[in-house]
Amino acid sequence: MAEQPAFDLRQFLAQLPSLPGVYRMIGADDALLYVGKARDLKKRVSSYFNKGPHSPRIALMIEKIERVEITVTGSEAEALLLENNLIKTGAPRYNILFRDDKSYPYLKISGHAFPRIAYYRGAVDRRSHYFGPFPSAWAVKESIQVLQKVFRLRTCEDSVFANRSRPCLLYQIERCSGPCVGAISKEDYAADVSAALRFLGGSQGEVLGEIEARMHAAAEALRFEEAAVLRDRMSALGKVMHQQAMETGGDTDADIVAAVARGGRLCVNLAMVRGGRHLGDKAFFPAGGQLAAPQAQGGAGEQAASGEQGASSEQGASGEQGPPAEDLLAEALEAFVVQHYDGVFVPPVLIVNGPKPDPAVLELLQQRAGRQVAWVRQPQGHRRRWLELAIQNAELALARSLAEEGSQKARTRALAQLLGLDDGSDLAGLRIECFDISHTMGEATQASCVVYQDHAMRPAEYRRFNIEGIEPGDDYAAMRQALSRRYAALAREGPDSPEAPEGFEAPASPDTPGAAESQEAPAARKASVTRGKAARLPDVVLIDGGKGQVEVARQVFDELGLDTGVLVGVAKGEGRRVGLETLVFADGREAVVPGRESAALMLVAQVRDEAHRFAITGMRARRAKARQASRLDEIEGVGPKRRQRLLARFGGLRGIMAASVDDLASVEGVSRSLAEEIYRRLH
Incomplete structure (x- = not known):
């Protein structure tokens, strides 16, 4: 195999075009070190090899570059898309990479005749109503509890709902109105569902007023028990509205993105507001942990420097020599929004604690959203309070992470000393x-x-x-x-x-x-x-x-x-x-x-x-899968199709065991004699 000719950096830089595109820094053994996009490839790539100040991370990367590859694109926005794809597939060592599964949970209100509220992940459809995405499963479940207390909507599976003969415990503790046993009419349940939808959509005040009017009407008609129930709903709803620190009384959909850096580490905090309600927040840390560890740390510094992305990457962290930390935070914010909003709902308003975005970034966000997206840098009024809270939460998350990291390192060293493995390094490689x-x-x-x-x-x-x-x-x-x-x-x-x-x-x-x-x-x-x-x-x-x-x-x-x-x-x-x-x-x-x-x-x-x-x-x-399959597979006449229909109809083996012979016979493909055999074998 012929040897590859030596890379001539000076000749390569001289031949670079002044066009938008993506550049890739390649190290030894064809290792991908860094991917970046540029409006002008010639200026951007050449800046890495000038004598200007570079952060320790970038300086370390430059020392390892053996060649540079470029791809010319039609526009800067197209270059940004290609850069994002290359970062996700190649995971270059010196790019900011926010690892996230992109599978955010939703609150779902189904399209059933008696709709249920449920925690949901996955693709959405038009038959049901979806609210979110929420930053965490906890936030969804908390919202479901609110809807149960105030509107008493059901949460049971449709298969369970269709086979109830008596109300469940949730009905007894007044967290469900019992539509499965006819404890509430279809019209009244639909009214509760409508109120819940409007509540989630931001019309909390309107819903509260309606409940109050119904309470007074019931009291005037001497229906005091009904009035007491409505009074309790008003009280629960009022408490929820009072607890919402970011409540605006409107139907605002916005994301608040705040980035902070400390101790060589970076944290980006995302707070979500949907329908004027604060759904919670989530802290993100770039892969690799530290942003720019001093080179004196040797191998540990190299490991800490990994996981960084973005355009214009010559910045250092707070307290380091070189360009100001604001440039680093701006780079991190742009990297976050490009990666986070890939396939995720883009709200009409983004409130950030950074500078004006790169036009290509804003253009990309608007393409993904299919509408205009406002990038708010200097918010006023309640939006300013939102941003202050997001920054505070980012600082708290970063401080907690740094403390936990220090404690974990101390534990690693203690174990290494106990086992005679402490060689004086930072022990990052101890496996x-x-x-x-x-x-x-x-x-x-x-x-x-x-x-x-x-x-x-x-x-x-x-x-x-x-x-x-x-x-x-x-x-x-x-x-x-x-x-x-x-x-x-x-x-x-x-x-x-x-x-x-x-x-x-x-x-x-x-x-x-x-x-x-x-x-x-x-x-x-x-x-x-x-x-x-x-x-x-x-x-x-x-x-x-x-x-x-x-x-x-x-x-x-x-x-x-x-x-x-x-x-x-x-x-x-x-x-x-x-x-x-x-x-x-x-x-x-x-x-x-x-x-x-x-x-x-x-x-x-x-x-x-x-x-x-x-x-x-x-x-x-494994046990549940084996038990579920084997119990049905042992029954003659129950093949894969019938088993699948039975499981889908009753929601699992427990549901099948609780079903009567008539219920089993109502499943497509299950005769009366087979239903009797299934019932006999399972009991």
Whole structure:
């Protein structure tokens, strides 16, 4: 294969066109370092290689550039779209990247004859009414509680609603008007739904006035019980309106976006106002955590600098030399709105604590919204108060994040010191994997593996293992199978293989002098703390269990030729009390009882509890799926189509079990005789 000609920077810059487009900074091994857009490619790319001041992050990136690639576009707005796509697909190391699943929850009022209110995620349709998006599931559920208290709308599934013979508990505690059993007429229920829709749309005062008028009319007609119910609704609605700090009495839809920087970190807080009601807020932190760590930190600074995006990226964080922090915040705000509003509802008003936006950004937002979007930088009146609250919340979230990060780093160092792995670095590369087994009396056995690295849990690297072919309830066999499946490929590659994972270290040969001396293992592994993120043997493998589980793990590692010094068991203390756990080692070291106040034990407990949570949730899902499918599959005459119809009709196996023979026979494809057989087999 012919060698690629050396990149001539001077010639490349001289030939750059003065046109809009996207540029890509490429490093060693074709690693994508940075993606940016420009109105004038020649000026923008050349500015990186001038002697002007650069933030530590950008200076570090420039040192690693080996070549630059460009793509010319028809306009700056088109370049912005391409830049956003390249950032999402390539995840360049030095771009601001706000990781978000874009799946925001809505409050849904269905198109049923007796509509229900529900928490909803997914695509919207025209048959139902949707309000939101909300910044969190908690905000949706809080709104549902308000509607239950004030308007008493139902929340049950349609399949449950159609098969009720008596009212549920919500009716008893006056959170539902009982339309399932005819406790309210269709007309009166429709009136409550209409009032709820207007309340969500911002007409709270109008709804309150109507309820008050109905209360007085009922009192004058001597219907005092009805008047008392309406009075209680007025009181509940009044409390809700009083609690809304951002209430305007109008139908304003707006997002308030505030960015703050402190301690080299950046936080963007998004507050949502829909129909004049504050739905809550959500804090976002760019991937990579820190914005511009000093270069003196070495590898830690490089890691902290990752995850940054935006146009005009030569700015430093607050308190650093170089261009003012306002430029950095402006870059972050533009990066956030471009990434956040990709496929998400764009409100007509954006209130921000930054400068005038790039025209291309505003044009892109308006294209996505299909209408004009107001970018308000200096709000007045109640909008100014909204922005002040958003900035305050961003500062609080950032302070909390910095405090938690410092505490987590202290826990990591405490554990590294306890295990003899502290090499003086910031320990960002210390990798812990933890295993746990979960089952219900041997049914649906599942093992979990969770990962801790860079001072945080890494959910994207979690794994579950469905355990098969063992005696039900045999936790030792389950652990053996999980460890073998996790590390067999790593052992096969070996350190001398051309495909060996980066940082893989083979265990010492039994013939090597001192190999049998277990106390040398921690010292020999110190250098592995800063190893790369490629697949490798972790620095610590936690086993949720005592000597028996650790012995099984030791046998597996011996069979695979892996270092048993990384194995650490977490044995329950006396009476299984938290804080009395004992750390058990597989290489002959004495067991350690860290103690209740040990920061190391806090980290061990955090990782172990996460492994337990991940295992038990997976086990329950697997068990429910197996039970739901198997009970029906065992019935002759119930195939996949009939099973699907039954589950859809009654909402699950419990609903089918609660149904009568007549109800079962009413399902398409289910005869009377088959319905009787289903009922008999399930009971």
